[in-house]
Amino acid sequence: MDTELIQFHTGSETEAVDITGEVAGFVAGKGDGIVQVFCPHATAGVALIETGAGSDADLLDIIDHVLPPDFAYRHRHGSPGHGADHVLPAFIAPSITIPVIDGRMQLGTWQSVVFVDPNRDNPNRTIRLSFLRA
Amino acid sequence: MDTELIQFHTGSETEAVDITGEVAGFVAGKGDGIVQVFCPHATAGVALIETGAGSDADLLDIIDHVLPPDFAYRHRHGSPGHGADHVLPAFIAPSITIPVIDGRMQLGTWQSVVFVDPNRDNPNRTIRLSFLRA
Amino acid sequence: MDTELIQFHTGSETEAVDITGEVAGFVAGKGDGIVQVFCPHATAGVALIETGAGSDADLLDIIDHVLPPDFAYRHRHGSPGHGADHVLPAFIAPSITIPVIDGRMQLGTWQSVVFVDPNRDNPNRTIRLSFLRA
Numbered sequence: 001m002d003t004e005l006i007q008f009h010t011g012s013e014t015e016a017v018d019i020t021g022e023v024a025g026f027v028a029g030k031g032d033g034i035v036q037v038f039c040p041h042a043t044a045g046v047a048l049i050e051t052g053a054g055s056d057a058d059l060l061d062i063i064d065h066v067l068p069p070d071f072a073y074r075h076r077h078g079s080p081g082h083g084a085d086h087v088l089p090a091f092i093a094p095s096i097t098i099p100v101i102d103g104r105m106q107l108g109t110w111q112s113v114v115f116v117d118p119n120r121d122n123p124n125r126t127i128r129l130s131f132l133r134a
Numbered sequence: 135m136d137t138e139l140i141q142f143h144t145g146s147e148t149e150a151v152d153i154t155g156e157v158a159g160f161v162a163g164k165g166d167g168i169v170q171v172f173c174p175h176a177t178a179g180v181a182l183i184e185t186g187a188g189s190d191a192d193l194l195d196i197i198d199h200v201l202p203p204d205f206a207y208r209h210r211h212g213s214p215g216h217g218a219d220h221v222l223p224a225f226i227a228p229s230i231t232i233p234v235i236d237g238r239m240q241l242g243t244w245q246s247v248v249f250v251d252p253n254r255d256n257p258n259r260t261i262r263l264s265f266l267r268a
Numbered sequence: 269m270d271t272e273l274i275q276f277h278t279g280s281e282t283e284a285v286d287i288t289g290e291v292a293g294f295v296a297g298k299g300d301g302i303v304q305v306f307c308p309h310a311t312a313g314v315a316l317i318e319t320g321a322g323s324d325a326d327l328l329d330i331i332d333h334v335l336p337p338d339f340a341y342r343h344r345h346g347s348p349g350h351g352a353d354h355v356l357p358a359f360i361a362p363s364i365t366i367p368v369i370d371g372r373m374q375l376g377t378w379q380s381v382v383f384v385d386p387n388r389d390n391p392n393r394t395i396r397l398s399f400l401r402a
Contacts, residue, residue, distance in 0.1 A: 001369065038367050047224035053209050058220065067334070084330075087323060096152075111172075166271075183310060220335050222280065243310075245308065
């Protein structure tokens with residue numbers, strides 16, 4: 001399979017990292033098919049949202065509203081709120097597929113591929129990109 | 135790739151549009167594989183839920199509960215609550231794959247493919263359907 | 269298509285059932301590609317989360333927080349809270365794809381495949397596993 005691990009570094013705060021460029025680079029020249037963006041972490045997800053107009057920061061805020069850090073989680077090791085990080089991937093899944101035509105993702109004008117990482121304790125992150133040719 | 139854009143019109147209210155028939159028509163006669171339903175919009179998602187028994191309307195109501203329109207969003211252009219529309223695709227993703235055998239989606243009895251569109255400001259909507267043969 | 273239905277039994281309580289072993293068994297020996305885990309039910313989802321350290325139980329609790337059983341659902345047949353079960357698949361989708369290399373899922377260390385079943389009224393459950401070779 002045409003597949004690749006991409007390593008990157010996130011900071012000590014919760015982050016929504018735009019990885020559209022990395023995925024676009026991976027599919028360039030590969031023809032038609034689907035690209036799967038897969039995150040092999042138990043405390044992160046992948047989303048397709050607009051970036052650069054406030055919604056990426058809004059997403060981090062609303063995550064804290066939807067999955068409150070101070071909820072009575074059983075899973076409690078690490079930083080405060082780490083229990084919430086561990087249920088996040090059920091709601092923002094770590095796997096998404098995007099159509100590709102002639103080596104270009106068929107995203108809408110305002111869609112970006114975003115790595116959603118609420119976890120402050122692990123700044124070393126990986127994404128696996130895989131291409132299935134049609 | 136066997137792929138097609140389907141255009142449709144949503145109204146001026148939030149909507150959960152059943153597009154099962156459109157997807158079924160697209161895969162008919164195509165054999166075995168998976169169909170990817172992809173929405174190239176930054177304010178909509180795709181869900182597999184029961185329709186016609188209240189749950190489609192329930193979904194629109196619970197979206198307003200989970201992602202409150204009056205939350206302090208940074209992204210504020212357009213109608214009230216538009217900030218919420220922009221975080222929705224992180225929770226209800228705009229991409230889903232469904233297994234297809236002998237040209238028929240292998241949905242459960244009560245599953246329908248639903249285009250979830252909270253955005254009142256853009257009634258012109260598109261779905262991209264793509265088929266990957268097994 | 270290389271596809272298979274797996275039947276299993278869930279109990280009379282809400283459950284997060286670890287099905288990693290079943291999926292691993294299905295892809296073993298199949299080479300490179302993606303496996304699609306698809307749930308043909310309107311009241312269940314599939315998630316990739318850590319199990320065995322509390323987060324699976326946390327997930328069931330937080331689902332009741334995010335999608336309250338006592339919300340004013342139109343869909344009301346069955347057990348109390350069944351209306352919530354029917355909107356769950358919009359947030360925890362019943363379909364996910366996982367990369368496979370040399371017959372092994374490329375999950376992260378802490379990721380398990382979990383069948384999320386809040387429905388107490390239907391203990392007979394099915395998952396469809398499908399493999400797309402790269």
